[in-house]
Amino acid sequence: MGYIRKPCSAAAVSSAVLVVRSPIAVSSASSAEFLAQGVRTSLRPVRRSDCAEVLALRRESAEMHRPWLVAQEATEEAFDAYVERFDEPEQEGFVICRRESGAIVGSVAIYDIVRGPFQSGVIVYAAYASTAGRGYLTEGVGLAVQHGFAVLGLCRLEARTGRRTPGHRGY
Known part of the structure; x- marks a missing residue:
């Protein structure tokens, strides 16, 4: 587990490489509204219409995701239940998309949001096999972190990862 804390000064936030914007329409294959944009990726809320694309990505990434996501069914009903979770105020779900095409390259969610004096949450994320190792998730998760702090x-x-995740440098 790792913890990310918000920079204390406005100067630290404004000097960040990632730019957080209000929702804007971006012309792409899906004409989606994005919450934030990086150099190569954009962040937007996950929606039911993402079902076919996400399920196809999950299926092609099944071996890479074992044993972490094996328990989750890759069905339309399971995906609908997943998206429905984000109607709750303590959960936010996003997809990370390539800017030039709008294609989904990863997912990220902020769970267990606690308000009041703690103002905290847990961030989890998943890459997909066809685009893994290209830096998309690094940028996209950064956009989600900025969104969590600024918006x-x-x-x-708190970032949670599997202990044996390839590339994980934790304990």
């Missing part, structure tokens, strides 16, 4: 008003995010 959701969180002060602390």
Whole structure:
């Protein structure tokens, strides 16, 4: 587990490489509204219409995701239940998209959002096999962290990863 804390000064936030914007329409294959944009990726809320694309990505990435996501069914019903979770105020779900095409390259969610004096949450993410190792998730998760701090008003995010995740440098 790792913890990310919001920079204390406005100067630290404004000097960040990532730019957080209000929702804007971006012309892409899906004409989606994006919450934030990086150099190569954009962040937007996950929606039911993403079902076919996400399920196809999950299926092609099944071996890479074992054993972490094996328990989750890759069905339309399971995806609908997943998206429905984000109607709750303590959960936010996003997809990371390539800017030039709008294609989904990863997913990220902020769970267990606690308001009041803690203003914290847990961030989880998943890459997909066809685009893994290209830096899309690094940028996209950074956009989600910026969104968590700047838009959701969180002060602390806890990142949870699997201990044996390839590339994980934790314990």
